[in-house]
Amino acid sequence: MVKAQDTETQILDAARRVFIRKGLSGARMQEIADEAGINKALLHYYFRSKEKLFDVILRETFAKIFPSLPDLMINPQLTFRESLTKFVDGYITAIQHNPFLPAFVINEINQNPDKIAQVFETIGFDGAKIKQVQEVLPQRLGLSKEKTREVIVTVISLCVFPFVGKPVLKTLLFDNDDKAFEAFLEERKARVVEIAMSMIQS
Amino acid sequence: MVKAQDTETQILDAARRVFIRKGLSGARMQEIADEAGINKALLHYYFRSKEKLFDVILRETFAKIFPSLPDLMINPQLTFRESLTKFVDGYITAIQHNPFLPAFVINEINQNPDKIAQVFETIGFDGAKIKQVQEVLPQRLGLSKEKTREVIVTVISLCVFPFVGKPVLKTLLFDNDDKAFEAFLEERKARVVEIAMSMIQS
C-alpha cells in the first residue's frame, strides 16, 4: 500500500489540470489517465466514475476560490480598511496563482446550479455561516444590509472579472501585452480598495 | 426553395439555445436537430460541421455582447456622464435579456483564445477601431491612457460579473430570492455610473 496514496494524488493532480482546462464535458478520462501516467481503469478503481472524480475537483476548487470571507469581519484588531486591503490583496494574489479557476467555477456552476448547495456545505459554508456574513458585516461597517451587499458585489466583481475577461481585455485595451496586463492587475489591488472605501464613505 | 431560409433559421435558433446552454463540447448535434424539429443530416447539409455551426453562433453572440463601446465617445452632444449612463443602462438591460451570454462567451473564449482575433474582426473590431477606442476616450475624459483603462475595466467588471456570478451571489447574499436579485441588478445601473464617475473625479 505504499503507492496507494501516491497514485491517488497523481490522479487528482492530473484530473485537476484536465478538468480546469477543458471542463467536465470537454475532459476525457483517457487524457486524465495519460497525464497521470497510469491505466485508465485505475481512475474508476479510485473514484468510481467521471462525475465522482469531477465532484472532488469541483469542491476542492471551490474551497480555493472562496477564501475566508468571514476573515473580513471576524478580526476586530484591524480597521475595516486594513481588513479589506488584506482580503483584496490575498484574493487577487490567490487567483494570480490559479488564473483559470474563476472561469472554471463560473462555467460549471452555471451549467449545474443545483450542485451549489452541496458544494457550499462541503467547504463549510452552511446556512448558519451565510447568515453570519449577512448580519455581522453590515453591523461592522455601519451600513444597511442592502448597501453592504453593494460593497461586497463590487469588491468581488472587481477582483474576479479581470481574470475571466482577460483574453478580451488584453486584446481590447492592452495590445495583447501580457506584461502590461499583469502590471495592471498588480496596481488594481490598491485601486479596488479605494473604490470600495469611497463607496462606504459616501 | 420556400422552406430553405426557414429551415436555416430554425437550425440557428435551436443551435443558439443548445450551444449557449451546454457549450461547444457539451452540445450534441442530435439535440440541436431535435430542438429544431428536423433531421440531423440537415445540420451538416446547411453548416457542414459542428465547429462551423458553432462558430456562426459564437460570432453572432459576440456581436450581441459587445455593444458599440465607440458610442461612449463618438457622441459629443452628451456629457460624459450622460453617455456613460446610456451605456451602462443599455448594456445591463441587454444582458438581462440574454443572461447566459456572458458565461458562454467567457467559457468558450478561455477554452480557445486563438479564436478571439477572427471573432473580433467579424464584428468589425479591427486593429484600427481598437486604437480609436484607446486614444479618443482618454482625450475625451481628460485622463491618462492608464487611468482610462482603469475606468473601462471597472465599468465592464461591474456590469458583467453579477450575471456570471449569479448562482453564487444569489445563494450567498440574497437567500436565493430571484426577485431580490433582479431588483438589485436594476438599482445597480445607477450605482455603477456613480462608482465610475467618482473614479474620474478623484
Added chain:
DNA sequence: AATTATTTTAACCATATGGTTAATTTACTG
C-alpha cells in the same frame, strides 16, 4: 406533364468514450 434541381430523411459507418472484467503484478502478513 416530364424533367431537373433542391431539400429532407432513414439507415449507416467509423470512431470515441465511459466503464467493466479477468488476469497479472506488487505489496503485505503469518
Added chain:
DNA sequence: CAGTAAATTAACCATATGGTTAAAATAATT
C-alpha cells in the same frame, strides 16, 4: 517463503457521437 490482499493492467463492451450516403419527397423549370 507461502499465501493472501491490494494495486495495476490489457483487452473488452455497449453506447454515444459526428458525420456520410443513397434514396425519397418536394419544389422549380421546360
